[in-house]
Amino acid sequence: MEPVNKEEKPNPVAHANLFSKLFFCWLNPLLKIGHKRRLEEDDMYKVLPEDSSEILGEQLQWYWDKEVFKAKKDLRVPHLTKAIMNCYWKSYSLLGAFTFLEESVKIIQPILIGNLISYFESYDSNDIEARNTAYGYAAGVSLCSLSLAILHHLYFYHVQRAGMKLRVAMCHMIYKKALCLNHVALGKTTTGQIVNLLSNDVNKFDQVRFFLHFWLYSRDCRHPGSLLTASGKRVVIGLHWILLLIAVKVQTNDYYIIHRSKTAVFTDSRIKTMNEVISGIRIIKMYAWEKPFAELVHDIRRKEISKILKSSYLRGMNLASFFFSNKVIQLVTFMTYVLLGNIVTASRVFVAVSLYNSVRLTVALFFPLAIEKASESLVSIRRIK
Numbered sequence: 001m002e003p004v005n006k007e008e009k010p011n012p013v014a015h016a017n018l019f020s021k022l023f024f025c026w027l028n029p030l031l032k033i034g035h036k037r038r039l040e041e042d043d044m045y046k047v048l049p050e051d052s053s054e055i056l057g058e059q060l061q062w063y064w065d066k067e068v069f070k071a072k073k074d075l076r077v078p079h080l081t082k083a084i085m086n087c088y089w090k091s092y093s094l095l096g097a098f099t100f101l102e103e104s105v106k107i108i109q110p111i112l113i114g115n116l117i118s119y120f121e122s123y124d125s126n127d128i129e130a131r132n133t134a135y136g137y138a139a140g141v142s143l144c145s146l147s148l149a150i151l152h153h154l155y156f157y158h159v160q161r162a163g164m165k166l167r168v169a170m171c172h173m174i175y176k177k178a179l180c181l182n183h184v185a186l187g188k189t190t191t192g193q194i195v196n197l198l199s200n201d202v203n204k205f206d207q208v209r210f211f212l213h214f215w216l217y218s219r220d221c222r223h224p225g226s227l228l229t230a231s232g233k234r235v236v237i238g239l240h241w242i243l244l245l246i247a248v249k250v251q252t253n254d255y256y257i258i259h260r261s262k263t264a265v266f267t268d269s270r271i272k273t274m275n276e277v278i279s280g281i282r283i284i285k286m287y288a289w290e291k292p293f294a295e296l297v298h299d300i301r302r303k304e305i306s307k308i309l310k311s312s313y314l315r316g317m318n319l320a321s322f323f324f325s326n327k328v329i330q331l332v333t334f335m336t337y338v339l340l341g342n343i344v345t346a347s348r349v350f351v352a353v354s355l356y357n358s359v360r361l362t363v364a365l366f367f368p369l370a371i372e373k374a375s376e377s378l379v380s381i382r383r384i385k
Helices: 018-023 025-036 053-074 080-121 128-179 183-188 191-201 203-208 212-220 223-227 237-279 281-286 290-339 346-384
Strands: none
Touching: 018 025, 018 128, 053 080, 053 128, 080 128, 080 346, 128 191, 128 203, 191 203, 191 237, 191 346, 203 346, 237 281, 237 290, 237 346, 281 290, 290 346
């Protein structure tokens, strides 16, 4: 018989040094085992104490009870969003430092490469000072590449862990609340609805935390235009297109909320109907009501799929804008720059294209995903509350 309490392997990250945490060296033993054979449950490390369900759930529960107390005192409705923000805003704000540094490095690196290209455009073998400066630019480019590799993976690791903490804490609260429901409350909900909250809605918290920090796109948009000047005038046509793109994506936020809310309603209705069908399957079989109930479930599922399809269309439009927006911005910018009587050089083109690529990744991909996941998370919070 399998033992109730298994002896779990200690988590190496608890005693890892700074170098090991920066380069994820503490994962090497697990990776070696996975290289030799298929990983099993016994190979997994013990969960860190600060990541345990009990600690995370009780911590969020304390902030929720505090919010309920304040709401009663102020004669208002309690907001679960406020409890979540009060519980996690400090730790999540610290993770924003990784995003700030990463976005800054993305801007500095193309500028250094542009200066390096400018050195070769006006190459002079006798200019020792310029050559030493070029060595400095090359060293800066290499350092930026190393910094990007470290910061990017550290950011996504810690943000994913933060999302996991919120999901685990929310599951703990839902499960604890389900055990305390009275008969009146149990009559208003079903087991399938609770399972739907635990399996679908809480997963949105894992996804939303990846992209919320990318509000920094606004500071990225200022730099490419400042590098392309003509007779003292800034070329801002490309930036106008970026701002227009941002406005359109912000406007789609309302559509995400509407479709997600309607999808959740149809999903709950379908699960509730299926739960009733399974509970009374003997009566349905006895009276030969299979076809009417099958049509009822099919009709609800068809409406649910229609809302999911509309959300998929919006998601597809956002992804399509990610691929074509950069080409349009570059075309409009350089065409305007040339028509104003300026000469396009390799250094200016390379720097501008590199910076526009950085803007595209943030504005056309991460920012729309942040809007989409935030909208879905707000709907999930309302349903869970």
